[in-house]
Amino acid sequence: METISFARGVPAPQLLPIAELADCAKTAIERDGAAALLYGHTLGYQPLREWIGERHGVDPVRVVVTNGSLQAFHFVLSAFAGAGRVIVERPTYDRPRKILSGFDEVALDDGGLDVDELERLLDGGERPAFLYTIPTFQNPAGVTLSEERRRRLAELASARPLRILEDDPYGLVRFEGEPLPTLFELEGGRNVMYSSSFSKTIAPGLRVGYVIVPEEIATGLEARPGDRRGRHVRSRRGLRRRAELGPSRLQLRLARRDRRGCIAAGWASPCCGGGEPAVAAPRRGLQSRG
Ligand SMILES: Cc1ncc(COP(=O)(O)O)c(C=O)c1O
Numbered sequence: 167m168e169t170i171s172f173a174r175g176v177p178a179p180q181l182l183p184i185a186e187l188a189d190c191a192k193t194a195i196e197r198d199g200a201a202a203l204l205y206g207h208t209l210g211y212q213p214l215r216e217w218i219g220e221r222h223g224v225d226p227v228r229v230v231v232t233n234g235s236l237q238a239f240h241f242v243l244s245a246f247a248g249a250g251r252v253i254v255e256r257p258t259y260d261r262p263r264k265i266l267s268g269f270d271e272v273a274l275d276d277g278g279l280d281v282d283e284l285e286r287l288l289d290g291g292e293r294p295a296f297l298y299t300i301p302t303f304q305n306p307a308g309v310t311l312s313e314e315r316r317r318r319l320a321e322l323a324s325a326r327p328l329r330i331l332e333d334d335p336y337g338l339v340r341f342e343g344e345p346l347p348t349l350f351e352l353e354g355g356r357n358v359m360y361s362s363s364f365s366k367t368i369a370p371g372l373r374v375g376y377v378i379v380p381e382e383i384a385t386g387l388e389a390r391p392g393d394r395r396g397r398h399v400r401s402r403r404g405l406r407r408r409a410e411l412g413p414s415r416l417q418l419r420l421a422r423r424d425r426r427g428c429i430a431a432g433w434a435s436p437c438c439g440g441g442e443p444a445v446a447a448p449r450r451g452l453q454s455r456g
Contacts, residue, residue: 175305175336175366182369208388210376218376224355228378230387235335235363235375236261239298242331242359245383246295253287253297255279259305259333262298270294274304278311281318288326296329296359301349303336313346320352327357335363335375350378359383 195202209215210231219226232238239262243252254262256271263269270291272284279299288294299319301311311319323330332349350360355378363375 176370177366187369187372208390209384215376218378222350222360222378224378225381227381228355228384230377230379230384232361232375232377233373234365234370235333235361235377238361238375238377239331239333240265241377241387242296242361242379245379245386246329249295250292251294253284253294255299255304255307257306258298259300272297274307274309276309278304278309278315279319281315281322284319285322288322288328293326294328296331298331298333299349300333300336302334302346303339305336310346316346316349316352320349320358323349323353323357330358331377332358332360333362334360335366337362338367356380 210229212226214231215226215229218229218231222229230238230241232241243265251268251270252262252266253270253272254266256273258271270287272287273280278301284297299311301316301319303310319330322328330349330353334348337345337348348360350358352358359377359379361375361377364372365375
């Protein structure tokens with residue numbers, strides 16, 4: 167029997183845009199070969215930083231292109247090393263749990279992070295290094311932070327102040343409904359840092375993600391010797407080229423939506439016990455609730 171694993175947020179192999187990415191890589195090397203094959207800028211390929219900066223309405227000096235968004239987590243962690251403990255959601259993405267030697271936790275419910283519990287934790291303890299949160303289509307719980315709680319959390323970030331790393335790799339993998347404002351947008355990006363990834367929308371093997379941080383933190387990173395963030399510059403150039411080609415995101419969404427129908431139907435199939443589906447059809451891809 168074939169096993170379908172829901173443990174990781176991985177695109178289906180049939181949906182990887184292989185021919186399109188090959189074309190992007192060829193064009194990137196032909197157009198900008200010498201730069202593409204040399205060490206890149208520490209903070210990432212400049213045109214891609216500009217493109218990301220434009221999408222989020224921020225100065226590109228604040229954009230750090232990373233080898234996947236997990237590296238963005240490492241980077242933020244190292245920037246605030248010694249500044250206190252990290253608060254994570256219970257449950258949270260398994261990788262940060264493994265990376266952190268100790269952490270505090272705040273529970274999730276159907277409306278996302280329990281902001282009352284967070285406030286109690288903040289009232290009773292030392293100032294944390296930062297809160298790591300996945301407000302949209304959370305991994306692994308699949309829940310999305312409600313708009314009311316987003317506004318409260320954004321207010322807390324400014325009022326306390328509380329540093330937040332908002333990890334948002336799934337926001338663009340939406341099948342229906344309107345996107346909610348990000349914490350980053352609501353708070354204005356002063357105490358909220360925002361990371362995302364092209365792993366879920368294009369391909370995880372590209373290893374391209376990014377984080378938007380205050381300018382002084384980006385500058386501090388640039389000055390650090392021996393850092394390897396300049397790697398994978400070809401993927402980054404290719405990605406910029408893909409943006410120029412015009413993303414086939416609609417096609418991908420439709421394909422994923424079809425697969426969502428299969429998942430919902432699959433629960434009811436004899437191999438899953440038959441009967442009514444045990445979960446609602448997901449509103450987005452990759453994790454099984456939402
Ligand atoms: C919440 C979350 N953040 C980050 C990542 C890692 O993304 P990347 O491949 O960009 O490192 C994942 C991957 O499953 C994830 O679920």
